[in-house]
Amino acid sequence: MKSLVLEKKNELSLRDFPAIDREEDVLGPLDVRIKLHTVGICGSDIHYYTHGRIGHFVVNEPMILGHEASGTVIETGSGVQSLKVGDRVCMEPGIPDPNSKATRLGIYNVDPAVRFWATPPVHGILRPTCVHPEAFTFKLPDAVSFAEAAMVEPLAVGVHAATKARIKPGDIAVVMGAGPIGLVTVLSALAAGCARVFVSDLSDKKLEIAESLNPAITGVNAVTGDLFARVMKETDGWGADVVFEATGSPKAAAQIFQPLAPGGCVVMIGGQPDPISYDAGAAMVREARVENIFRYAHVFPRCVAMLASGAIDVKPLITRTFDFDESVRAFDVAASAPPADVKMQIVMPS
The missing domain is CATH 3.90.180.10 (Medium-chain alcohol dehydrogenases, catalytic domain)
Incomplete structure (x- = not known):
């Protein structure tokens, strides 16, 4: 064979x-x-x-x-x-x-x-x-x-991340990265109850795809746009309740706390092959909760059910x-x- x-x-x-x-x-x-x-x-x-x-x-x-x-x-x-x-x-x-x-x-x-x-x-x-x-x-x-x-396998990563984030109905989320994992995380965050999701990426085409998925999704170019300023403007200066890092980029990971609201949660999804910069002070003053995920567990049946019902497309x-x-x-x-x-x-x- x-x-x-x-x-x-x-x-x-x-x-x-x-x-x-x-x-x-x-x-x-x-x-x-x-x-x-x-x-x-x-x-x-x-x-x-x-x-x-x-x-x-x-x-x-x-x-x-x-x-x-x-x-x-x-x-x-x-x-x-x-x-x-x-x-x-x-x-x-x-x-x-x-x-x-x-x-x-x-x-x-x-x-x-x-x-x-x-x-x-x-x-x-x-x-x-x-x-x-x-x-x-x-x-x-x-x-x-x-x-x-x-x-279902990549979607399971996004669902596992959204579960770890403990999203509440009406939360605002940021997803760094509009690749396959970033976009399934966007869809998972919305299915979990987020009112809006901001997604950043280097590719305008991928951001167009992201915004076409749901009117609650806003794309921000990581080079020509200002993710932090956009999120703060749209949240009356408060910030996002959840930030998902789905790029695996040390540069992006170093900025994870910038758009995060006080008491918010960061979920690290993207794999980092080497140690990265981590702003402990920025995390502390927000009393941020930081979660890490490794693949997924107990979510495949949930993913199949959401695809079948149309909750996620x-x-x-x-x-x-x-x-x-x-x-x-x-x-x-x-x-x-x-x-x-x-x-x-x-x-x-x-």
Whole structure:
């Protein structure tokens, strides 16, 4: 079975990968086998492609990419009860140790032993089929397409961030960054009850996309505009109740407290590979609450439900689709970061 393989930094190939076939030959009693349909291209996939590593996760040998996925169940283990052959599903890509302390405490996403697709040495799912635990596989309602379902994984980040922020109805939020994670965070903040969301980015095109999602969204160019001044003007000098940092930029992170209201909350989403500047004094005088998120936990069913009901619409964020045989080109296009694109997806062979 052909897979999209990151051979090494800056080198991708579509080829047979016998090792993964052998690894997933046996189906456990609580597992399902899934035929993949749609796989999203994530920023982490691109970073592994262009840099060969993310922090201490290093690609030392060929690795299959991809972790945002939807598909169809084609086989079930003997003990599976909630799924059957033919069910359309999406999959949570991080599998923790069920007996770890983190899992028992309900924070399984920070389990040090978690096995996460396309994170070395664990292979991803840009391949025809995969085996996955029933407990981390979620049936899709008829109203949710395969493309939308492959957006559940990034959407889960935004929903987890909004949950951590403890948003109240009528809150004002700022989201720094209008990439895929920034925009799903914008949508999540509105769904959680925010009255308005200001979003900043370097790309005017991405800000146009953001503002097209909802009239409650206001875009501010991070270079030509003044986010702090705009937020203060629109809030009578009080500031935003919540600030989400979704750029991963040290420069942006250094400014997180500027637009924050007294007693407000900052949620750090964007990954920072190195230590960053942190204005403890600005945080202190606001008595700010600072939250950090690492992926997500317990939110996939919520995301599926919101897509099904229309509470969140991710379709405008899917800006380009490629066939599986175009995967290498798809990654090259994604790595060039076209300003008019948000989420690119790959459709697997039927």
